[in-house]
Amino acid sequence: MEMEMEIEAEKQHKFDVDLGNLMAFDSNHTFPSQPPLSREHLVNQCLLKATHLVQAVADALFTLPSTEDVDGPLVNLPAPLTKLPREKHLPKPKPPTKWEVFAKKKGIQNRKKDKIVYDEQSGTWKRRYGYDRANDEDAVPIIEAKETDDPAEDPFAKRKENKKKRIEKQDKNRLQNLKEAAKFGALPSHVQLAATALPITGTQAAPKKVTKDELGNVAGIAATATASGGKFDKKLPGEKPAKHKGKYRKFLPVVEGTGIGSQEREQTEKILNKIMSKNSHNILNVEKAVTMHNVKKEKKRRSDKGKASPADNKLKPEKKSFKKGNFKKGKKGK
Amino acid sequence: MLEIKTAKTRRGKRELEKRAPKLVESGKKTLILHGTKTSAVLNAVLAQIFHLKKDNAVKFSRKNENVKPFEAGGETSLEFFSLKTDCSIFLYGSHSKKRPDNLVLGRTYDHHIYDLVEVGVENFKPMESFSYDKKLAPKEGSKPFIVFIGEGFEAVEELKHLKEVLLELLRGEVVENLNLAGVDRAYVCAALSPNRVLFTHCALRLKKSGTVVPRMELVEVGPSMDFVIRRHRPPNEGLRKEAMKTSREKPKKKEKNVKRDELKGKIGSIYIPDQKVGETALPYNAKGVKRERREAKRKNDNDENAPKRKKEDA
Numbered sequence: 001m002e003m004e005m006e007i008e009a010e011k012q013h014k015f016d017v018d019l020g021n022l023m024a025f026d027s028n029h030t031f032p033s034q035p036p037l038s039r040e041h042l043v044n045q046c047l048l049k050a051t052h053l054v055q056a057v058a059d060a061l062f063t064l065p066s067t068e069d070v071d072g073p074l075v076n077l078p079a080p081l082t083k084l085p086r087e088k089h090l091p092k093p094k095p096p097t098k099w100e101v102f103a104k105k106k107g108i109q110n111r112k113k114d115k116i117v118y119d120e121q122s123g124t125w126k127r128r129y130g131y132d133r134a135n136d137e138d139a140v141p142i143i144e145a146k147e148t149d150d151p152a153e154d155p156f157a158k159r160k161e162n163k164k165k166r167i168e169k170q171d172k173n174r175l176q177n178l179k180e181a182a183k184f185g186a187l188p189s190h191v192q193l194a195a196t197a198l199p200i201t202g203t204q205a206a207p208k209k210v211t212k213d214e215l216g217n218v219a220g221i222a223a224t225a226t227a228s229g230g231k232f233d234k235k236l237p238g239e240k241p242a243k244h245k246g247k248y249r250k251f252l253p254v255v256e257g258t259g260i261g262s263q264e265r266e267q268t269e270k271i272l273n274k275i276m277s278k279n280s281h282n283i284l285n286v287e288k289a290v291t292m293h294n295v296k297k298e299k300k301r302r303s304d305k306g307k308a309s310p311a312d313n314k315l316k317p318e319k320k321s322f323k324k325g326n327f328k329k330g331k332k333g334k
Numbered sequence: 335m336l337e338i339k340t341a342k343t344r345r346g347k348r349e350l351e352k353r354a355p356k357l358v359e360s361g362k363k364t365l366i367l368h369g370t371k372t373s374a375v376l377n378a379v380l381a382q383i384f385h386l387k388k389d390n391a392v393k394f395s396r397k398n399e400n401v402k403p404f405e406a407g408g409e410t411s412l413e414f415f416s417l418k419t420d421c422s423i424f425l426y427g428s429h430s431k432k433r434p435d436n437l438v439l440g441r442t443y444d445h446h447i448y449d450l451v452e453v454g455v456e457n458f459k460p461m462e463s464f465s466y467d468k469k470l471a472p473k474e475g476s477k478p479f480i481v482f483i484g485e486g487f488e489a490v491e492e493l494k495h496l497k498e499v500l501l502e503l504l505r506g507e508v509v510e511n512l513n514l515a516g517v518d519r520a521y522v523c524a525a526l527s528p529n530r531v532l533f534t535h536c537a538l539r540l541k542k543s544g545t546v547v548p549r550m551e552l553v554e555v556g557p558s559m560d561f562v563i564r565r566h567r568p569p570n571e572g573l574r575k576e577a578m579k580t581s582r583e584k585p586k587k588k589e590k591n592v593k594r595d596e597l598k599g600k601i602g603s604i605y606i607p608d609q610k611v612g613e614t615a616l617p618y619n620a621k622g623v624k625r626e627r628r629e630a631k632r633k634n635d636n637d638e639n640a641p642k643r644k645k646e647d648a
Contacts, residue, residue, distance in 0.1 A: 021505045022517075025482040025497075031526050039457065046483060046532055047552050050522040053481040054538070054550045062514065062547040072515025084502055085569070085577035087362050087422040088355040088444050175338060189354030190347040192339040 015056045020080030022061070024053040092186040097177040138163065216240040353420050357585045361507045362441075365421035367394040369401060369428035375458050376427040376435050382461055382557045383425060386535065389475035390506065392419045401426060403438050404565055409447050417445040423503055433564060439499050443577045449569040451496050453531075453561035461556040470537040470553055472519035477512060479520035479538070480504055486525030492563045493525050500533075520552060526560075534558035 016025040029049060037045070066073040096104070103109075119126045119134035126134035143155045181187050210218075220240040223230040230242075252263050341347035366384050368376065384393045394415070401415075402408025403426055416422060422445075426438040433454065440450040472478075480501060486493045504521045517538060524532045537555045540548040569577070593601045623631075 020508070021480060021501065022477060023480040023482070023501060023505070025487065027485050027488045029483050030485055031524070042526070043532070043534070043554075043558070046522060046524045046534070047536070047554065049483050049524070050481045050520065050536070051550060051552050053483065054479050054520050054552065055547075057479055057481075058550050059547050061512075061517075066514065069513070072513045074511050074513055077510055077512050080505075080508060082498075082501060083578060084498065085441065085443060085448060085574065086579065087359050087442075089576070090579055090581055091355045091357060175336060178338060179336065190341040190350045194337045194339050 015053060017057055017060055018081040019057070019060050019064075019078050021082060022057055023082065024057045026053055092184055094186040094188075095180055095184050097180075098173065212238070217243065357581050357583070361390065362423050362502065363419065363421040364391040364503065365394070365415060365419055365424040366391060367398055367401065367415065367424070367426055369426065370397045370399050371429045372427050373429040373435055375455060376429055376437065378460050379435075379437065379455050379458060379557070379559065380425065380427050385461075386557075387503075387506075392421055403440055403447065403450050404452065404567065413442065413445055413447065416442045423499075425503075436564070437561070439496075439503065441499065441502065443569075443573060448573065448577060449495065449499070450565070450567040451492070451499050452564040452566060453496070454564055456560040456562055458559040459556055464554055464556040464558075466537065466553050466555055470518070470539060471555065472537050473516070475506070476516050476518050477506055477509060478504060479517065481520060481522045482525075483523070484525030486528055486531075487523075490525070490528045491568075492566050493528070493531065495566055495568055496531065496561070496563065497523070519555075522552070529563040531561040531563075532558075533561055 014026075014028060016027065017023070018025075026049065031042070031045075061075065064075040064077075066075045068074075113128065115128060116125050117128045117134040118124075121135070121140075126132060128134060138159060143159075145155075149155070178187065178191060178193060182193055187193070216238050217240055219236055219238070220242045223233055223236075223239060224242050226233060252267070341350055364387050366380050368380060372380075380393070384391055398411065400408065400411035403412060412424065412426070416424065422442045424438075424440050424442070426440070428436045428438070430436065433452075435455040435458075436452060437455055438450060438452045441448045482497055482501075484493075487497045488494060500521075500523055517540075520536045520538055522532075522534050522536060526532050534554055535556060535558065536552040539551040539553055541551060543549040591603045591605075593603070595601055
């Protein structure tokens, strides 16, 4: 054994040692091809050989510079020599957003902003963003009216509307940038783009999950479907009374009392007024009237002219066309 | 038409970030599963390999009908499992008349099958059949030595491939710092013939040798088995090239709490936790306690103090 060890020790430099993986490989050793060896003998031979190889790794490992630790000596392993394939592709660089492209073109650079800003209204220093922020336009309780303001407009509603629009715009931009990133396969790992509906017309959006509240409502309605209208039934936990109790339709009294006029007339007048007032601005649409007049004239002229070719007229329906070509033809006709 | 879905919780986000492609990868997880039929031998093989790799493996216990790695269409299910469990090495066991005790080792790249090696298991000896000093038993998750013996691993294409897969399967975590007191196991793979590999697991006994380097001794602790090469599918050349890509740049670690000043040079700031002066315990002088008890307490205190004084005197 000792002899063999020494002989093997000389051979050690011939082993391939990959210290990063603590691996050793002897590419020269061959096992006899005939199987006269018993299994036990073979395993023993392997283990003996393996011991030398392990010793070769240990020789390299234990001579590395080490630092003492509470748990034992620590060594710095070199990187593995054996090249192995990756698990996933290399992370791809994110394409610049539209703003980043624009900023670069214009030479706009990011500047650091203070987190805390002076608030004019309260005269204190407050956070720039977030809850209770400085110079918050949305928190102003009184908006002073100007001469130019439209009295019919609610400035608070307008403010809310504007804010909503800004959020929508930002969301749209974000989605656009994410789509672009997805094209390069560089979506941030925690973001997914999920199709809510296929871009084919007629497909429905994915069904929404029914909430607890809605279920309660439905249960309440369902419970009224008994002869007694659910009066004697036990209530389920979370069940809510049906929203619409009683009658939906109401009829006006048949006999009229003494009043200014009949109630029914009043009702119809009310509806009529509503419709009239709603459409009052476009009772006379000048533009429309003019085009209608023009079209009529055109038709008349055509019918005068077109007696020679009635088939041509038949083929073309009266539908308004948006194509340029058609429009030109009309001009030519003139 | 598109909806942006993001992680709802921080924890979920962290979990997704762990799975994202990285510049320097942290290590591959192993998925262990079996087909519709397995033999007792194969069950033991899978269970014991799982035991060896417990810190970094997932084992499925149900039958899998749809998994047939070598057949077209049989890999869909496997790729899905690989995606779900985030494993990129898999071990699939099956047993049939044509291929008894069949073990398929494979790797995935981007959750698609990268390569496959099929081996038959013979001469299996489970862990329980080895008797040895239990003090030597290797600890879970320790970094193993790996030894390959035989020219077959260089000369024969299949064995060369198997060597790479086995190395990847066995090597465990790639570490920078290693505790020398923690090396306690070795895997031995020997190419007995062009299609047969002996695999065994040994514990290491470190003996004093008089030098810095201890003398190594191997104690077989099992499992031990023979792998007989069957089918194999090397990686596609284009895919291999892509998978071997590495980046020269190292990911930078964010430097925190360090500033640089032109005059003072490098300035580090240290966080000192709140000392909580308001919450420190005060000497306990209760007033609501009955007089007898109060007096008894005072007396006891005096008794405790008394011997101390004596000691000081002495």
